Amino acid sequence: MGLPRTPGRRVARAVARALTKPRPRRRVRLDNDARRAQLLEVGRKTFAERTYDEVSIDDLARSAGISKGLLYHYFPTKRDLYVAGLRATADELLTKTVAAAAPHLPPLERIRAGLDAYLDFVIAHARPFSALLRGGIGSDPEVVGVIESTRTAYVERLLTDTESTPLAVAAASEVPLVRIGVRGWLGFVEAASLEWLQLGRPDRRALRDLLIDTLLATLRTVLGPSTSGAW
Known part of the structure; x- marks a missing residue:
């Protein structure tokens, strides 16, 4: 025979259930800059995992732990958040590559260091x-x-x-083929990086050396073969 139920036992069980029941996550109040930065990071992470069309405002608000209304306050549309995330990615990529190309290095070494940082970013932030x-x-x-x-x-x-x-002398003289050649080489860097991500090979150093060789070949074509040793 079980013990008779008493008000005291019922209260004890209720207290035990209350203590073990998962508590709803409290929303943290952030200042405007911190909240915007948080939402931007949530957007970048979410869009890195899924395509633009697969993500809804509800998904973004839920991931950030806020209401849709608050999300709309900072980013009026999903597109606004997406574009802001792309801009942040572009700024981060540019900042890291420029920082890696230390001014005390010789010109070709600066380009090599910048490409290393560029490809490191490509690997770490593929999507x-x-x-x-x-x-x-x-x-x-x-x-x-x-x-x-x-x-x-x-x-x-x-x-x-x-x-x-x-290259600097020719650029200062506004030789048209110089800008065209450098711009074309940059397009090659982008296309090669995307293909590299898809194939998963060769190693980073091999790709970097190919990119440098391609740049030097472009400059020899534009500036003449005698310029190779100047680098």
């Missing part, structure tokens, strides 16, 4: 990198603007960050 170059939401003008501004920054960096080299 965001692919989304950056492929757009993800069609020919959206703002997405295209993010991509083109990044490309322009790289071209200008190559043309101005190699003082006293034939």
Whole structure:
């Protein structure tokens, strides 16, 4: 025979259930900048795992632990958050490659160090990198603007960050083929990086050396074979 139920036992069981029941996650109040940064990171992570069309505002709000209304306050549309994430990816890529190309290094070593940082980023952020170059939401003008501004920054960096080299002299003289050649080489770097991600080979060093050899071949064509030793 079991013990008779008493009010005290019922209260004890209720307290035990309350203590063991999972508590709902409390929403953390953040200031505007911190909240926006959090949402941006949530967006980048989510869009890295799934395509743009597979992600809903509900998914994003749930991942951030906030209401849709609060999400809309910072990013009025899913597209706004997506574009902001692409811009953050582009800025991070540019910052890391520029930082790696230390000014005390010889010109060719700066390019080699920058490419190493570029390819490291490609490996570590494969999905965001692919989304950056492929757009993800069609020919959206703002997405295209993010991509083109990044490309322009790289071209200008190559043309101005190699003082006293034939490339810098030719660029200062506004030789048209120089800019065209560098811009074309950058397109090759992007296409080769995407193909490299898909194939999973060769190793990073082999790809980097190919990219450098291609740049030097382009410059020899544009500036003449006698310029090779100047690097």
